[in-house]
Amino acid sequence: MENDYDTFAEAYAAENETSLVNAYYTKPAILDLAGDVTGRRILDAGCGAGPLFEALRDRGAIVTGVDSSAKMLELARKRLGDDAELRIADISKPLPFPDGAFDDVIAALVLHYLEDWTAPLAEIRRVLKPGGRLIMAVNHPIIYKLIDPEADYFKTVKWSDEYTFAGQKAVLTYWHRPLHAMTDAFTAAGFRTAVVSEPPPAPGARERFPEELAGKTAFLSFLFFVLDAD
Template sequence: MPPEESAVVNDYDLLAESYTAMSDTEIQNAYYERPAVLALAGDVAGRRILDAGCGAGPLTVSLRERGAEVSGFDLSSSMLEIARQRLGPDVDLRVADVAEPLPYADNAFDDVVASLVLHYLEDWGPTLGEFHRVLKPGGRLIVVVDHPYAIHMLQRQAGQETDYSATYEWTETWEIDGRTMPMSFWNRPLHAMTDAFTAGGFRISVLSEPKPVPEAEALFPEDYRMLCVSPSCLFFVLQAE
């Protein structure tokens, strides 16, 4: 019997429990992306932080453990249910679409974290405008995106005639716990990212290509070596001007 397949693209409601279990333990999220975000955020005690596209809330939990006052939103209500179980009823978690106007007041946050979120959007302009609006003057936007050249090379290796200088949609099929799911993302060159940040009223203060945390080497030796020489993500800290 073939695996169950969803006709809906990027259906995290269907994948919520399986995706959460995977991302809690595998190298890409648990030992690479999240530790790097927390290192870039630094001392967050007392800061109001919005976790944009928070999913099941692992990063939100870590930020709160470090003393931040956290809020989060996600398009997937099923992912948010898991986040609520982790964070409890006192944390402001909302169903919202990162591509639409956000349900928060102006100047509400010291920091916005958008980790592996913007790659779902063809046009970053409205979303960056909303992030700028909800940030206090001088607030920080911490962004993690797929490394554009890594995606470009993956597509070329798969036989796709992609142009690194273009902004284009790409798709792949995820297989998790016997389910197959079509997933769609947008890739854009580095200069298009930096142009969008500048147009959105942000100044780049950090551009980082970190390595996984050292303890990942014993757990995932092959993946660890690969990420050390071929980063899969870019990390930005942006200042709202």
């Protein structure tokens, strides 16, 4: 089974607490894009062990989390408490929420696992209220080309890479798609692209990761979007 997070959930969650690309890049970038979330109803789609859920809740949001991994949700429950609204759900299938249930949907590092974005974007659009926002991050489309210089950037294609999370090896499989394919999918689903961001790492990253960030003002890893639901 591809991307079976149940098999390495604890190692992945532990690694992300302090890693450059998660703790000092993805999480702070999403929070910056979200801005003031006080009182906003937010769906954390692909919430994992709950770090973004926790941060959004601490900022006053009313957060619901979904993930397809039971083990990830178990870790999230331990982190967030028994009163946290957490459900098993797969964003490529119908979500267990009514139309217009949320002000914002966060989808951080989720859609790049899927070949077809049509159904998940339509479902996210359905559960957003008119004028709501989808705030998301996916693999930067240039990454696949950097890994395989002979690859055709303009094709939507599956690729895999091996990682070590807290000492445990895992293989993650993604779908590369060019930028225009992403924005075309957003438009077709009824979203307007408000922000495209390639952010710098968060304050403190340079002191913690001096070798990785030496001579860099930013680095290529993920691409961030804020999409408005028309």
